[in-house]
Amino acid sequence: MTEAFTHRLRVxxxxxxxxxxxxxxxxxxxxxxxxxxxxxEAIGPYADMMAAxxxxxxxxxxxxxxxxxxxxxxxxxxxxxxxxGNTAMTTGMEVRLGETLxxxxxxxxxxxxTRSGLKxxxxxxxxxxxxxxxxxLAGEASAPAP
Numbered sequence: 001m002t003e004a005f006t007h008r009l010r011v012x013x014x015x016x017x018x019x020x021x022x023x024x025x026x027x028x029x030x031x032x033x034x035x036x037x038x039x040x041e042a043i044g045p046y047a048d049m050m051a052a053x054x055x056x057x058x059x060x061x062x063x064x065x066x067x068x069x070x071x072x073x074x075x076x077x078x079x080x081x082x083x084x085g086n087t088a089m090t091t092g093m094e095v096r097l098g099e100t101l102x103x104x105x106x107x108x109x110x111x112x113x114t115r116s117g118l119k120x121x122x123x124x125x126x127x128x129x130x131x132x133x134x135x136x137l138a139g140e141a142s143a144p145a146p
Contacts, residue, residue: 004078004094005133008138011073021068027103028061031093035107041131053114054065054123059088060108067102069095075102081134084127087111087119 007081009030017023039046049055077098081088088110093104113120 004080004092005034006076007034007037007043009033009075009077011069011071011075013071016071018112019069022073024063025029026063027063027065027095027105030075030095030103031061031079031091031105031107034079034093036093038079038130038133042133048064048069049123049126049143051145052123054111054120055114055124056089056111058072058107061105063103063105065103066096067100069097069102073097081130084107084122084130084134086121089122089130 002073011022014061015026036046043049064132076099078094080092081089082083082092088107090108093103093105093107109119110123111126114117
């Protein structure tokens with residue numbers, strides 16, 4: 001990943017399984033937390049987008065577990081938009097414990113109209129806010145899909 005937004009999070013006891021490691025499903029929550037923090041920094045309050053008639057829903061999530069994290073570990077969760085399409089965006093995620101890559105993943109969100117629930121284009125202000133953070137898989141500036 002290049003120039004990713006990074007959010008630091010300390011693992012809470014309740015997020016660990018009986019083996020003493022972070023329960024696998026919690027990494028998707030960590031992804032969501034990092035996305036929320038990126039949103040705050042890049043765009044502003046999520047509620048403003050919803051008030052303007054747009055929302056986004058998760059369409060796909062991929063997670064690859066590489067190493068364990070445990071209670072009280074401090075994790076860096078990095079997120080970078082890898083594709084800003086017409087109605088959807090894809091973000092790459094990495095979770096690190098120091099230099100160790102613990103988890104990598106990807107999420108795809110589809111933008112929808114808050115009233116109808118139907119797909120809609122990514123709002124212009126959202127696109128403008130995310131573009132400075134976005135790279136495509138080749139490491140070039142992301143462009144909307146035709």
